[in-house]
Amino acid sequence: MSLIVMKFGGSSVGTPERMQRVAKRIIESHKAGNRVAVVVSAMGDTTDDLIDQSKLLNPNPPAREMDMLLTTGEQISVALLAMTIHQMGHQAVSLTGWQAGIRTEAVHSKAKITDIRPDRLFKEFDAGNIVIVAGFQGMTEDGDITTLGRGGSDTTAVALAAAVKADVCEIYTDVDGVYSTDPRVVKCARKLNEISYDEMLELAHLGAAVLHPRAVEYAKHNNVKLVVRSSFTQNEGTSVKEEAVMEQGVVVRGIAFDKNVARISILGVQDVPGVLANVFGALANNGIDVDIIVQSGVQDGKADFSFTLSRDDKEKAVSVIKSVREQVPFEEVTSEDNLVKVSIVGAGMVSNPGVAATMFAAISEIGVSIKMVSTSEIKVSCIIAAEPLQDVVRALHTAYGLDTAEQVFVGGPQDRR
């Protein structure tokens, strides 16, 4: 008898028909002899509707009260899902985050889970119940309701799986699994059977939206076996685990891209100690996240920096930089925002020299120039002009032998949302 945690997102339970399909899926797993805990998000647009209601009364509400409001969305989902399972003749019990023993730090709207006390879950398993837990929420030691912020339901599922020592944590989504790249861009993108936590982390951070990076980190840290699969098909999905098998001769697992990239360059900066800390400290204090940072060599006591960031933050970042000109004397600040980041990811890279060279060659063959490069042990990212992104991704997919692998993507782009 296995213990399985299943997680369904909001679009999987957005209509009565989808709710019923999810219920059937859960019952199948229960009938197969498993103990089953299910984590659910708020249905469809519930969260947005609640936010709209609150905006009419307070455009800037206290985070504590927002958490009180938004957690009702998941409570509605779990109650309705438990009722649906009852209607199909099986026993289920719904639990809020606090009822499921999920304790968090006392931070509203983005609390971290500190502890899970799974006694109630085991009591319900022993009574033969399927347990339906509200995702995205927990309770502080003082009895206040908190939310976990973005990716919260994925994190709830992984944390519960760790706490009850589940055999697997299945993340159900509206795609078949994790793909070698976005199938809307490359038709022959293929679903991966396996991927390592680290690769998944790079892909998740790089814009493949199937699984939140926080949940992947939590899974890696607690060695929870994850499977990403579709709520709508019986396909096997993608296993995410510590060591993922690579196919023969393939060093790159997947190709990710991020279309929301701007670059800022600060030219002719006086090279004195603390310069970088001054600039990036000021940006951080203004809530601006920076991605890739590149510093050229120092010449005549002056250096050039460039960094990338989200396009929305570009204007603000330029004014912040101008505001620190007294502490950080520089000659000029320039910016550019019609850029993308394309990345190759694969744990096999580390032992295969020349992987980056293949990337640079493939990109330059299309006549695209590379503006910035950043590397880690398992990825290489290039910043390039936004067009022709599609040609670049296709070329890389072919160059790394990803087109020809056995398991080819069968659905069309309309299967993804």
Next chain:
Amino acid sequence: MSLIVMKFGGSSVGTPERMQRVAKRIIESHKAGNRVAVVVSAMGDTTDDLIDQSKLLNPNPPAREMDMLLTTGEQISVALLAMTIHQMGHQAVSLTGWQAGIRTEAVHSKAKITDIRPDRLFKEFDAGNIVIVAGFQGMTEDGDITTLGRGGSDTTAVALAAAVKADVCEIYTDVDGVYSTDPRVVKCARKLNEISYDEMLELAHLGAAVLHPRAVEYAKHNNVKLVVRSSFTQNEGTSVKEEAVMEQGVVVRGIAFDKNVARISILGVQDVPGVLANVFGALANNGIDVDIIVQSGVQDGKADFSFTLSRDDKEKAVSVIKSVREQVPFEEVTSEDNLVKVSIVGAGMVSNPGVAATMFAAISEIGVSIKMVSTSEIKVSCIIAAEPLQDVVRALHTAYGLDTAEQVFVGGPQDRR
């Protein structure tokens, strides 16, 4: 400094404008130097919408899951009301039933409050917060969420007021207070300044919908001073307390009526011990509530009974009675459903003989015959034909001197819902 509990129903917070009006009202009371706890129901149609959603998935859902679902309605109200108060520059904190320490028995959909642990409320008062508590809900010792059933939010308010030893529990509604009779029927119906718990109980049971009988009983038992008043005006409302002052020369406080009455008569019943127990036991087992029961004298070992009940239950009751004919031999069962019950209520009655005679005379003068009579120490009820009810109520209002009292109803019938 007083401690005040204010309770607002669902229609008082049904739109953003109403929510803001309620928030202003609460802030006024807080600024006057009071510690304020507020109990709120679910907004407008929220509860009905949730019930509709559940019906699509399970027409007969488990009560535990229904409680999980419906309690989100009040949680949404309290969060939004707290946000509205913040927007107006004052501190408020919302609490669910369980956060407010409301413990109930382990019965779903109609739990009774067993205990209130008000520590959290006092902590919030000490921090200068207005406390907004979700009505209608509590938690069992095992940590399950319950609802209190009909009138639950009134009961929450009164129980909280008792637990924190509030100076007064104000029930805000869409009418100005408790009236001498329904102002839609008698134009010069007047608002009462005071009424005793017992009188209010009789009026509440008899169809004056401003305050739930359970809440009145709880208030009487714990000696909580209640005030019923309007959310929409500054009028003083009606005080409900142990001893209410009667105006000079007035013995009847108010006139109530119930239009949903049917009568069943069982004729020629063998008068053997246990007959009543058999009949009314069978009705109770079928969930049928009986109101007035009248038994005529026994003649030749046979008796006639009559009783009244809700019109909806009439057909079912007749078949239940026929089904027990073997244990309870009788000659005939008859029924009639175009009836009403009209009642006079007043604590002064007990020391004033002739009060009932005035009622009978006033009714017979209009040419209406009385079919059944029931009396208690503080009320007389008559069952009469449904028409002309309005004339009967008006005649009684005049006969007992209620038309001429100082405080006359000023709004039209459109002020009531």
